[in-house]
Amino acid sequence: xxxxxxxxxxxxxxxxxxxxxxxxxxxxxxxxxxxxxxxxxxxxxxxxxxxxxxxxxxxxxxxxxxxxxxxxxxxxxxxxxxxxxxxxxxxxxxxxxxxxxxxxxxxxxxxxxxxxxxxxxxxxxxxxxxxxxxxxxxxxxxxxxxxxxxxxxxxxxxxxxxxxxxxxxxxxxxxxxxxxxxxxxxxxxxxxxxxx
Amino acid sequence: xxxxxxxxxxxxxxxxxxxxxxxxxxxxxxxxxxxxxxxxxxxxxxxxxxxxxxxxxxxxxxxxxxxxxxxxxxxxxxxxxxxxxxxxxxxxxxxxxxxxxxxxxxxxxxxxxxxxxxxxxxxxxxxxxxxxxxxxxxxxxxxxxxxxxxxxxxxxxxxxxxxxxxxxxxxxxxxxxxxxxxxxxxxxxxxx
Numbered sequence: 405x406x407x408x409x410x411x412x413x414x415x416x417x418x419x420x421x422x423x424x425x426x427x428x429x430x431x432x433x434x435x436x437x438x439x440x441x442x443x444x445x446x447x448x449x450x451x452x453x454x455x456x457x458x459x460x461x462x463x464x465x466x467x468x469x470x471x472x473x474x475x476x477x478x479x480x481x482x483x484x485x486x487x488x489x490x491x492x493x494x495x496x497x498x499x500x501x502x503x504x505x506x507x508x509x510x511x512x513x514x515x516x517x518x519x520x521x522x523x524x525x526x527x528x529x530x531x532x533x534x535x536x537x538x539x540x541x542x543x544x545x546x547x548x549x550x551x552x553x554x555x556x557x558x559x560x561x562x563x564x565x566x567x568x569x570x571x572x573x574x575x576x577x578x579x580x581x582x583x584x585x586x587x588x589x590x591x592x593x594x595x596x597x598x599x600x
Numbered sequence: 601x602x603x604x605x606x607x608x609x610x611x612x613x614x615x616x617x618x619x620x621x622x623x624x625x626x627x628x629x630x631x632x633x634x635x636x637x638x639x640x641x642x643x644x645x646x647x648x649x650x651x652x653x654x655x656x657x658x659x660x661x662x663x664x665x666x667x668x669x670x671x672x673x674x675x676x677x678x679x680x681x682x683x684x685x686x687x688x689x690x691x692x693x694x695x696x697x698x699x700x701x702x703x704x705x706x707x708x709x710x711x712x713x714x715x716x717x718x719x720x721x722x723x724x725x726x727x728x729x730x731x732x733x734x735x736x737x738x739x740x741x742x743x744x745x746x747x748x749x750x751x752x753x754x755x756x757x758x759x760x761x762x763x764x765x766x767x768x769x770x771x772x773x774x775x776x777x778x779x780x781x782x783x784x785x786x787x788x789x790x791x792x
Contacts, residue, residue: 526715527722528741531748535756549720556719565727565755568720 420480420488420509431476435532437485443524445475445492448550451594452520453492456548459586460495469581470497470515471504478509481540489536493518495581513540515580520548538562544580553592613679617671617701628724629678638668638685641742641786642712646685648785649710649740649777653688656768656775663690663707671701674732682728684709685740688772693733705732707771712740726750736771745783 417437426432431442445453453475461472473494481487494514501512517537521530530547537545538561545558547566556566559578569575569588577584610630619625624635638646646668653665668685687706695704709729713722722739729737730752739748739757747766748757760766762783768775 521719526713527717527719528713528715528744530719531722531757532759538756547719549718551718552720554720556723562756563754565723565730568723 417485420478420483420486423478423488424508431490433478433490434486434488435536436487442490446522448595449492449520449522452548452550452591453518455594456518456586456591457493459590460493460581460584463581463584468498470495471501473510473514479514479540480509480511481513481536487536487540489517489533491517491537492520497580513537513542515542516544516546516577517542518546518548521550523551534558535562544578546575548588548591550592550595553588555588555591611679613671613673613676613681613701616679616681626683627679627681628728629675629680638712639714642685642714645712645740645742645782645786646710648782649686649738652777652782653686653708653772653775656772657688661691662772663688663692664694666702666706672706672732673701673703674705674728680728682725684729685712686710690771705729705734707734708736708738708768709734710738710740712742715743726755730755736769738766742786745779747779 415438418434418439420434423432423434423439433440433442457472457474464470464472473496475490475492477494478488478490479494481489488509491514495516496510496512497515500515501510519530519533534545534547538558543559547556547558549555553571555569555575557569557575558564558566571588571592574585574587575591611627611632612630613627616627616632624637626633626635650665650667657663657665666687666689668683670683670687671681672683672687674680674682681701684706687710688708689702689704690707693704693707695702706729711725726737735751737750739750741748746759746761748759749766750757760779762780764779766777766779
């Protein structure tokens with residue numbers, strides 16, 4: 405039986421569209437055609453995602469700059485095999501998305517993707533997700549690390565290591581949201597002290 | 601050792617080495633970071649990988665292979681001492697003195713990852729290696745049976761599976777290791 409786990413199997417690869425029919429309470433991403441369940445978020449995780457979305461949305465105001473999407477939104481990043489990802493927060497600029505399709509996932513790469521690390525996703529899982537974003541053309545990726553109150557900023561494409569922001573620094577919209585900043589301290593402000 | 605990590609006193613590479621080898625730790629910017637002992641498959645994979653590297657490098661005098669206990673001083677000032685699971689140092693860059701920690705970044709570093717390895721910790725490690733002259737890093741994902749190839753020019757890992765082969769590139773010219781063979785050796789009992 406011990407060998408069963410490593411017996412080469414070729415599961416049928418799924419298409420992104422097959423995931424639109426999932427029951428309401430099931431959330432999943434598609435990584436090269438293979439379904440990956442997305443667990444429910446912790447309180448801290450959900451709060452931080454909301455706080456960041458709100459900061460961006462409030463900063464945009466009535467200006468036609470683009471749209472902010474929550475973590476239930478599926479983005480088709482690649483086809484054959486299909487890659488469907490759901491960033492914790494995403495922003496798509498107006499010039500790339502005039503009107504929202506009434507149904508179906510968005511078949512484009514967001515301009516900004518935000519991920520918040522949880523104890524369950526380490527380097528192995530997260531580096532794959534970030535690589536999917538960068539390869540699909542996401543221009544800016546923020547990865548917030550609640551454990552160290554820091555963040556990694558990917559704004560140099562696939563060929564650059566990220567810049568790390570320390571707890572006293574701020575996230576910057578760069579070329580995607582010129583002029584937007586939010587201090588990391590605000591993103592982590594609602595969290596209990598680390599020394600528990 | 602764990603108590604030292606909490607005092608906040610920054611150590612030099614020499615002070616760190618003087619702590620002795622009874623614990624498993626690395627020094628990052630002068631701070632002692634405890635590392636856990638390797639799991640069985642992790643430790644065995646390291647041996648399988650070292651064996652391949654030794655078999656290729658030694659007859660050709662390309663360089664030397666070091667195990668996961670070996671200290672590499674990657675940075676001075678904020679002293680940083682790391683020990684990759686497997687390391688290769690080319691003959692040209694091999695320090696003359698090897699009695700203490702090696703004052704060089706390995707040309708090739710192999711790191712066996714566990715799912716609990718944090719993004720920040722791994723990225724810092726990669727940064728430390730590249731700043732010290734490392735040209736090639738192989739990140740091993742035992743669970744997925746994949747190996748991520750990372751270079752300074754391409755810091756996002758390029759993942760290879762059991763149908764692919766590792767290439768020594770310009771670090772170990774001519775070396776090819778079929779990944780299926782490496783993982784296959786983990787899965788099947790040793791031959792009689």
